[in-house]
Structure formats: structure tokens, C-alpha cells
Amino acid sequence: MTRRQPSAALRADDLTAKARIRNAALDLFAANGAEATSLRAVAAAAGVTVGLVVHHYGTKEALREAVELAIVEQFAQTIASVPLGPCPPGQVTAARDRAVAAMLSANQAIVDYLRRAILDGSAGRVDLVSRLSQLSAQQVDDLREAGVASTKHTVGEQVVTIMVRQLGRLFLQPLVDRITDEFADDTGASMRPQLVVDVNH
Amino acid sequence: MTRRQPSAALRADDLTAKARIRNAALDLFAANGAEATSLRAVAAAAGVTVGLVVHHYGTKEALREAVELAIVEQFAQTIASVPLGPCPPGQVTAARDRAVAAMLSANQAIVDYLRRAILDGSAGRVDLVSRLSQLSAQQVDDLREAGVASTKHTVGEQVVTIMVRQLGRLFLQPLVDRITDEFADDTGASMRPQLVVDVNH
DNA sequence: TGCCTGTTTGTACAGTTGTATAGCAACTGG
DNA sequence: CCAGTTGCTATACAACTGTACAAACAGGCA
Numbered sequence: 328m329t330r331r332q333p334s335a336a337l338r339a340d341d342l343t344a345k346a347r348i349r350n351a352a353l354d355l356f357a358a359n360g361a362e363a364t365s366l367r368a369v370a371a372a373a374g375v376t377v378g379l380v381v382h383h384y385g386t387k388e389a390l391r392e393a394v395e396l397a398i399v400e401q402f403a404q405t406i407a408s409v410p411l412g413p414c415p416p417g418q419v420t421a422a423r424d425r426a427v428a429a430m431l432s433a434n435q436a437i438v439d440y441l442r443r444a445i446l447d448g449s450a451g452r453v454d455l456v457s458r459l460s461q462l463s464a465q466q467v468d469d470l471r472e473a474g475v476a477s478t479k480h481t482v483g484e485q486v487v488t489i490m491v492r493q494l495g496r497l498f499l500q501p502l503v504d505r506i507t508d509e510f511a512d513d514t515g516a517s518m519r520p521q522l523v524v525d526v527n528h
Numbered sequence: 529m530t531r532r533q534p535s536a537a538l539r540a541d542d543l544t545a546k547a548r549i550r551n552a553a554l555d556l557f558a559a560n561g562a563e564a565t566s567l568r569a570v571a572a573a574a575g576v577t578v579g580l581v582v583h584h585y586g587t588k589e590a591l592r593e594a595v596e597l598a599i600v601e602q603f604a605q606t607i608a609s610v611p612l613g614p615c616p617p618g619q620v621t622a623a624r625d626r627a628v629a630a631m632l633s634a635n636q637a638i639v640d641y642l643r644r645a646i647l648d649g650s651a652g653r654v655d656l657v658s659r660l661s662q663l664s665a666q667q668v669d670d671l672r673e674a675g676v677a678s679t680k681h682t683v684g685e686q687v688v689t690i691m692v693r694q695l696g697r698l699f700l701q702p703l704v705d706r707i708t709d710e711f712a713d714d715t716g717a718s719m720r721p722q723l724v725v726d727v728n729h
Numbered sequence: 730t731g732c733c734t735g736t737t738t739g740t741a742c743a744g745t746t747g748t749a750t751a752g753c754a755a756c757t758g759g
Numbered sequence: 760c761c762a763g764t765t766g767c768t769a770t771a772c773a774a775c776t777g778t779a780c781a782a783a784c785a786g787g788c789a
Contacts, residue, residue, distance in 0.1 A: 330640045362564045365776065379737055381778065445703050447561070460707050483711025487704055487721055493662050495700050503688055503727060504697070506661050510684030520688055520727040526704065527722045566746065580767055582748065745776070
């Protein structure tokens, strides 16, 4: 059962075992929660044995950190992929928001993992929400240096707005959908109610 | 170590062991999640042994159901405690909303448990969200029979509005607070941004 | 060829989990 | 007075957990 990848690593379909393990962990952590996911389940989903998971990541906590790092990296790459050309102020922010929204809707596992990470609160360990917040803050700083972001509000306020508007709706929409589905027998053609999430500073 | 309650059961401070177990389970399930909470931790928090927990509730799943039933009961009692006197339409709904909001702000564990229950998705098992939705629906029906609720929208739409507005803000506010706290060093006196959660039908 | 470094496997171990069961203490109805 | 029920403890057990470790295996390089 010795499968072997000939060094051409980063193809989306033919990945290193290490990457396959990380992706499988993301999927399972997102679906069932990290605590409820055993290393053996991760290994089985990645098509390897437990020993290899331990060999590559050492501990389960390290594997979880690798997963979170990959999520942050995905955010950073998505933001960086939007060109910073000479646009009217606010245009770049909107474009980045759209890019992140598209990335999230294409990666349901990331949304699910984030939902768990946020609801957990997770006292003690280095936080994914903190890292994403700092990423957003850096994004705001960059735009300010380029002179395409308003300075009416503080950086913190702008970060809150970005995070809440981008994530809040994704987190709460399942609740709305489940409730509307439960009362769906009332009307044949029912429009899905749309959530509005915003912050008042 | 034989402690014994002399039959005066339902005092808020001197509870039956069965009730103490249920309360401890609610606290721990809310704080750490039900899957991450062992029956031994529940027993220790309630000051009893594991055997008694399983004696009273049989299985862990049954204990969880008892916890959820207690939550629903708390909602029902809170709603029922608001008098249904001859008021102008909409007044009763507002009073009930206020009562539920007060109850939730006094029981942080219920809020935390609900957040987990809702965001978990929790495929398969009988759902707490469903029960609360049905409670809300019954509430809307009652008000309609009494002629103090508008019939402009469907019952489903009204239930969604109630649930989302009452719960959505409570669930997302921790995210807002954590981010604002992280950037709190910017300004000495920072106002907490207030969340706005609503639905467009 | 032969060594060396990094993958990958298989298995073992101690700790924790949910659950089952046997037994003791106290109250209750007859 | 005593059989029965209930509250409660203690212990046991099989399953599963994260982690550790030795051995088999591959490819690159001298």
C-alpha cells in the first residue's frame, strides 16, 4: 500500500500526504469539531495511518494550528489577489470584500470551522479570530497608507465592521434557513428572508 | 459522605441532587460543549458520583435532553409570566420580548448553550431550535387568536423575526466584544459598538 | 554498490470515556 | 416489623483516545 507522489507537490488533486492530512483535518474539524474528531478519523480520511499524522504534526494541537494557519493564509492570499490600482476610495475595500465572500462561499469548510472557532471562545490558546482581526487591521492600514480608506473611524471600528459584516451573516443564515424550512409547508413558493447584520459605532 | 436533603426540594439554593446534576450539566455543556464534557466532570461539579448521574438520567444523551427540556421550560414560563391583559396590539409582543431578553441576560449559560446548539447544526437529533421555534409559533398563534398580532406576514416570517432578533444579537455580540477589546489600547474610553441584526422578508 | 535521510506503517501503552452492576443507607406503605 | 422503593456510592469493563516507538521502505548521492 505504498503510494508515492513524485515531488510535484502543490497540485490541487495530487497532494503531499502532509497536505492531504491537513485538508482532511480541516474538513472533519469543520464538520464535527476538533475535539470530537480523532486522529484516526483524520488519518482514515486522508488515506494514511495514525503514525504518519503524528510524524508530520507531532500533536493534535499542532495539527489544529496548522489548519488555522492554512485558513489565515487563504484569507491573506485572497485579499492580496485583488489589485490595488488607482481607484476611487472605497472601491478597493468593496472589491476585497467581494473576493473574500466568493472565497468563503467556495470553501464551506472554512466557514464552518470559523463558526466553531468563534462560538467556542476557546480561552487560553492563540486565537484564530485574533489572527484574522490582525489581518483585517493590516488591510485597513495598507489602504490608509495608500490614501483610499476613510479615517473617520478608528482602526478597531473598521475591523469590527469588516469581520462582522463578512462573517455575521454567514453564521446566522443557517438559523434563518432552518426556521424558514420548518414553516415551509405554509406557502409553496417562499422567498428566503435575507439577514441584515451591521454595527452602530 | 452521605448527604441528604430532607424532602424540601425545590428551593433555589438547596436543590435535589437530580436538579443539581442538571444545572451543573447546563453550565458545563454551555462552557465547554456537551461532547467535550465528561459525565465525571458533571458529577464532580454537582458534588455527586458518576453512578448517580447515570442512575438519574440513564445516558449522557438523555441528560442532554433533560437540559434542553429545562431550557424550553424556562422560555415557556418566562413567556407565560407576562400578563395578556387588554393592551394595544404589539404591546404584548414587546413585553414578552423584554421578559425573554431579561431572562436571557440573567442566564448566561442558557445563551451559551443556545449558541452552541444553533451554530452546531447538530444533524440527526431532535432539535432544541425546533422546539423553541414551535414555542414561538404557538406564541404568535395565541396573540393572533386574541387579535393583538398583525396578520400581514406569515407565521413563519414572524417566528424568524422573533428568533433572529432575540438571539442573533446575543450570539454575535461576543465576536464584536472580542475584536473591540483587542483594539482597545487605541482609545482610552471606547464605546462598545452595538450590533444590528434583522431580517428582510 | 552502500549509506543516509525522510516517509510510511504497524503496534503498543497509559489514560479517559460512557455504561453496567452490585451493594449500602434511608424512607414508605402495609 | 419488614418488604419495597429510591437515592447514592463504589467498582469494573470494554471501547476509544492521544502519543510513542521501532521497523520497513523509498530515493538521492558518495
